[in-house]
Amino acid sequence: MKKWFFILLGVSFILTSCGHDNDMAASETTELHISVAASLKDVMDNVKKTYEKENPDTKLTFDFAGSGQIKERVKSGAPIDGILLASEKDIDELSAKTTEKTQFAKNALVLIVxxxxxxxxxxxxxxxxxxxxxxxxxxxxxxxxxxxxxxxxxxxxxxxxxxxxxxxxxxxxxxxxxxxxxxxxxxxxxxxxxxxxxxxxxxxxxxxHSPIGYYAGIVKDSTHKAKTREFLQYMTSKKGQEVLAKYGFKPVD
The missing domain is CATH 3.40.190.10 (Periplasmic binding protein-like II)
Structure with missing residues (x-):
């Protein structure tokens, strides 16, 4: 009887430990909130899948809007970790709120019908x-x-x-x-x-027209600056640039 008691006790301990490990793993996942220029939506859907697969400890949450709208959100103190804008002017106007400005892509303007x-x-x-x-x-x-x-x-x-x-x-x-x-x-x-x-x-x-460049930055109030920096570095890496190129974006010189 004692033998079965200790076996059951051991199994219970293992299951409890596994559950604790799973909870720990879940709690260690960092969710990054990134505000992104609307013109990047399709490519960023691809980036999210690729990046999260390679970095399982990071979850990316994007919201898409015009760069000017994103600028106003950052100014108002919205909970944002990083920004990807389609305008150098807009990111420069956020210099008091953001840091580590980085250009990661270029584009061209066309007239469509x-x-x-x-x-x-x-x-x-x-x-x-x-x-x-x-x-x-x-x-x-x-x-x-x-x-x-x-x-x-x-x-x-x-x-x-x-x-x-x-x-x-x-x-x-x-x-x-x-x-x-x-x-x-x-x-x-x-x-x-x-x-x-x-x-x-x-x-x-x-x-x-003015040069069309895409710029990234880290919001100074972010509590996940290191993880945000890693993600923005990915955007300028060889892998990130290859994904952008597939969607027609031009590389940074």
């Missing part, structure tokens, strides 16, 4: 041919600001202002054109690649 029954133009000087042109709100969406700069440098912004349909982020701009609610729109080249309902009408020369 619906895949079917689109108004055709031969160059950007013919933008007046469109009744409605979708762009991100220049006050909060970097892609919209680049589009505004492009039209200003072409000398057509004032004449087209009444035709502009403002979107909350670049993905909404894409949706406006894909659905036919706008005849054309300015988005990033990478956004144009993800939808079969739009096609590129014109590529925008780089000299018509």
């Amino acid at each position: 619906p895949s079917k029954n689109a108004v055709q133009i031969s160059n950007l000087n013919e933008l007046s041919s469109f009744d409605k042109i979708a762009i991100g709100d220049p006050d909060s969406v970097p892609a919209g600001k680049y589009a505004e700069e492009t039209m200003q440098n072409l000398g057509v912004y004032k004449s087209l202002k009444e035709k502009l349909v403002l979107a909350s982020d670049v993905r909404q701009t894409l949706a406006y054109v894909a659905s036919g609610n706008a005849q054309a729109g300015f988005v990033y080249q990478t956004d144009a690649l993800i939808s079969k309902d739009v096609k590129v009408s014109q590529s925008v020369p780089e000299n018509l």
Whole structure:
């Protein structure tokens, strides 16, 4: 009888220890909250799977929005560990709230039209041919600001202002054109690649707008700075750059 008692006691101890180990493993997982520019959504879904597989002690939670919206969230003290923005200007304006600014990708601006029954133009000087042109709100969406700069440098912004349909982020701009609610729109080249309902009408020369760069930073109030740093280093690593390249993003020089 005593023999069975000690056997059962041993089994109970082992099961209790295993449960304790599992609890310890779960408690050691760090969840990082990263706010990400909307134009990065598709590639970041891939990054999440790859990174979490290679780093099982880290869970990535992303929220996607326009870079300007993310900037305001950081300023208001939202619980964010790191940021990935599509504008150097926006991250520079957060220098008091963030640290370790790092560029990790580049992009290009294009004019898109619906895949079917689109108004055709031969160059950007013919933008007046469109009744409605979708762009991100220049006050909060970097892609919209680049589009505004492009039209200003072409000398057509004032004449087209009444035709502009403002979107909350670049993905909404894409949706406006894909659905036919706008005849054309300015988005990033990478956004144009993800939808079969739009096609590129014109590529925008780089000299018509500010450089399009993606920048990362660590929020100073984060309690997970070391883990956030590891993740941001992954974005500039060879593996991270290869994932970005698959989605059309250009590498940093």
